[in-house]
Amino acid sequence: MPKQRITKEMVVNAAFDIARSSGMEKVLVKNIADKIGCSVQPIYSYCKNMEGLRQDVADQVRHFIKQYLAAHIDKSNLFSSTGKAYIQLAKEEPYLFKIFILHQRKGISSLKDLYEREANPQVAIAIAKELGVSVSQARQLHLNMLIYTIGIGAIFSVTTPGISADEIYTQQERAYEAFLKQALETIDFAERNLI
Known part of the structure; x- marks a missing residue:
């Protein structure tokens, strides 16, 4: 079976899902790797620092909220x-x-x-x-x-x-x-x- 290619989008989406269900403080490399089903190495290759990843998650949150509000007003x-x-x-x-x-x-x-x-x-x-x-x-x-x-x-x-x-x-x-x-x-x- 070929190895799954881990993308930045997969990492950000997994981090978003973790933040959504448990809060930003649970957005940790180990938790993201567990969610995707991979080792921590591919996560580190996309996350030079956690602050950048958290900013990506915050951007995705803003986009989600904008869509949520548009659908509920x-x-x-x-x-x-x-x-x-x-x-x-x-x-x-x-x-x-x-x-x-x-x-x-x-x-x-x-x-x-x-x-x-x-x-x-x-x-x-x-x-x-x-x-x-x-x-x-x-x-x-x-x-x-x-x-x-x-x-x-x-x-x-x-x-x-x-x-x-x-x-x-x-x-x-x-x-x-x-x-x-x-x-x-x-x-x-x-x-x-x-x-």
Whole structure:
């Protein structure tokens, strides 16, 4: 029987599967070799260092999450359904959610940088149209909700036996109402000062 040719893709996919089921801390050369069914030597030939492999896994996680969110959002209710999709992701894929939250983001020195890199700009435009606010105010509302949702999602993903999704959704809705009220008050204040 000919030997199986181990490829970099096989190594990264095995590492992703391990991270998905057990967390990034279990992405070890021995565990990858066991998953593929080979010796550690081919793994070392693709992994000059574990940091590079972990970055490849984090890239694959980002791609997975992007596809997951696209499949779980309701385009007629983009804003709310995106928040719920993040929470659902935290429940269904807690290890991937943690990797997504905790991976190193280089070149970020402000929340504006983070928003521009992580958020879909179409969401702010849709929010602005739906609520009758400026795109700038919609971005701030969206940023506030992203920060809140990722924070509560992180709490949700690390609690045992677990907070109910309904409780999380209720809290998320309260935060949305508070952030929306703040955005609308900003509009009212600006309009009053223009008169």
